Amino acid sequence: SQQGEEDPQALSIQEGENATMNCSYKTSINNLQWYRQNSGRGLVHLILIRSNEREKHSGRLRVTLDTSKKSSSLLITASRAADTASYFCAMDFGNEKLTFGTGTRLTIIP
């Protein structure tokens, strides 16, 4: 069973707007990662945030981590049509594997 929940399940926004998706988990993590998946194919690593970090930036991406609430958020600013994809958080619980969330399906409307 999945140990990560994401919301919303689906999100549609206009091109140029910001998109925010959230991830919650249940037990302590070593790090949390965000991945993008286009059209049900391979996953692309976006960003990794360690448990002792609170915020990371990479280009138009901003990730926050609140370990007290066991939650993370991914913000994509100035969205583009090419950002249309499914986004997954993945938790490293220190057990030799990644545990993925349920995913958010993002649609950018041109």
Place this chain on the structure above:
Amino acid sequence: DAGVTQSPTHLIKTRGQHVTLRCSPISGHKSVSWYQQVLGQGPQFIFQYYEKEERGRGNFPDRFSARQFPNYSSELNVNALLLGDSALYLCASSSVPASWVTKEKTQYFGPGTRLLVL
């Protein structure tokens, strides 16, 4: 440089059959992990191999097995296929075991093999 490659890209089998999926990691990567992604869900961990030894196993039945070869490529085998085994099977490679992953040494995923069991 070539990324992670998987073969075949698509596969159709019938219930009860056996299937072998193959993965070639990025050159220099010694860790290979396998994930199953059922339609509409996030990937679920099946196995991790590092330096040809199993380092992790997910909650999958014994019908699922895997191995890693001296060149670090890997095979995932599934016996006695069930309809519920229909999924996208993803392979990921990294230079270090999953628990050692850092920003600089992250996992790279292949395009996957889409398996349909009829």
